[in-house]
Amino acid sequence: MATIVTITFNPALDKSVSVPELISERKLKCSVPVYEPGGGGINVARAIKKLGGDALALYPGGGYAGTKIGELLNSEGIQSIAVPIEGNTRENLIVTDQAAGKQYLFDMPGPFITAAEWHQCLTELGKLDDVKYIVVSGSMPAGLPGDIFARLNRVAALKNARLIVDTSGEALLQAVKAGAYLIKPNLKELGHLAHEEGLDPTSAVKIARQLISENDLQVVIVSLGSLGAMMVTTDTFILVSPPKIEPKSTVGAGDSLVAGIVHYLSSGKSLQESVQFGVACGSAATLNPGTELCRKADAESIYQSMRKPAPVL
Numbered sequence: 001m002a003t004i005v006t007i008t009f010n011p012a013l014d015k016s017v018s019v020p021e022l023i024s025e026r027k028l029k030c031s032v033p034v035y036e037p038g039g040g041g042i043n044v045a046r047a048i049k050k051l052g053g054d055a056l057a058l059y060p061g062g063g064y065a066g067t068k069i070g071e072l073l074n075s076e077g078i079q080s081i082a083v084p085i086e087g088n089t090r091e092n093l094i095v096t097d098q099a100a101g102k103q104y105l106f107d108m109p110g111p112f113i114t115a116a117e118w119h120q121c122l123t124e125l126g127k128l129d130d131v132k133y134i135v136v137s138g139s140m141p142a143g144l145p146g147d148i149f150a151r152l153n154r155v156a157a158l159k160n161a162r163l164i165v166d167t168s169g170e171a172l173l174q175a176v177k178a179g180a181y182l183i184k185p186n187l188k189e190l191g192h193l194a195h196e197e198g199l200d201p202t203s204a205v206k207i208a209r210q211l212i213s214e215n216d217l218q219v220v221i222v223s224l225g226s227l228g229a230m231m232v233t234t235d236t237f238i239l240v241s242p243p244k245i246e247p248k249s250t251v252g253a254g255d256s257l258v259a260g261i262v263h264y265l266s267s268g269k270s271l272q273e274s275v276q277f278g279v280a281c282g283s284a285a286t287l288n289p290g291t292e293l294c295r296k297a298d299a300e301s302i303y304q305s306m307r308k309p310a311p312v313l
Helices: 040-050 063-075 115-127 148-158 169-178 187-194 201-214 253-266 271-285 296-305
Strands: 003-007 012-019 034-038 056-061 080-084 090-097 102-106 131-137 162-166 219-223 229-232 237-240
Touching: 003 040, 003 115, 003 253, 012 063, 034 040, 034 063, 040 056, 040 063, 040 131, 040 253, 056 063, 056 115, 063 080, 080 115, 115 148, 131 148, 131 253, 148 162, 148 169, 162 169, 162 253, 169 187, 187 201, 187 219, 201 219, 201 229, 201 237, 219 253, 219 271, 229 271, 237 271, 253 271, 271 296
Parallel strands: 003 056, 003 131, 012 090, 056 080, 131 162
Antiparallel strands: 012 034, 090 102, 219 229, 229 237
16 A cells, blocks of 8 residues: 655644533533644544554654654554654644533644754655655644745655645645645635635636646645535546535544545545545544544445535536
8 A cells, every 4th residue: 555644734732621511701620631633634644544544644743742642643553753843732622512512622823833843844754765645734833934835746756646735825825836736625715716705616616627727736626514525627527425414523524534535545546436435534524523533434334325426517
């Protein structure tokens, strides 16, 4: 199986708790916290492991949270490389209000990444052999250069690997310009790339095709939430719709979707099959409460039940 490397430039230690009721200006008794390693690429690596595959997680880490992330990844049997940094890795807080049945995610800012630190991340990536897929996922911390994706794509080209990016904002635009193999925006993020708001799936096809034709980009996967995802290439587009599911939490669905796609691609499956399985994995993640990612049995069951993708009209 081809080697998958995930890169998380802004990892996080996720701390999840629940309270009987979320009430302002009152001391709230929390449940025993659950700690999980987080951040886009790290979650992708964890989901791939759950699906029966393997991925190496590369990330900058500092302070207690950085050390704890490494320990948790090791306990899950996930190979990782932590590049030491001067700053402290962020900690996120997820609070579930049991009375209202709602979940709140407090997403903390990440540390500043120095030039020496992000250079070392690229150096560590360059040392790895048999890399076929490089997945960069999550937010970008302060300190990264504007051409970070161009640099990553050059490394990918030297290794004959494919660069897959799941991020947003200016970072996503830079990934498109750098010539990533595949990006995974949602409709809002795709609209930002084209300076258009309120996109519908039909309009999204045109914009995705334009991005592909004007750059070295090859595949655009547009996430549609509960409606599934749309795959767009130069000459193909399909809408992959999952069965209706009562979601318990949508946290981790996007990372699970990417994990399913990359896992299937690395297993020699076609792009269409990989996107179908990715959508199944994203839907499977919503069956679980909190920040839990997809489970293999759920993903495979949903995948088998899904109808064939229908063209976008």
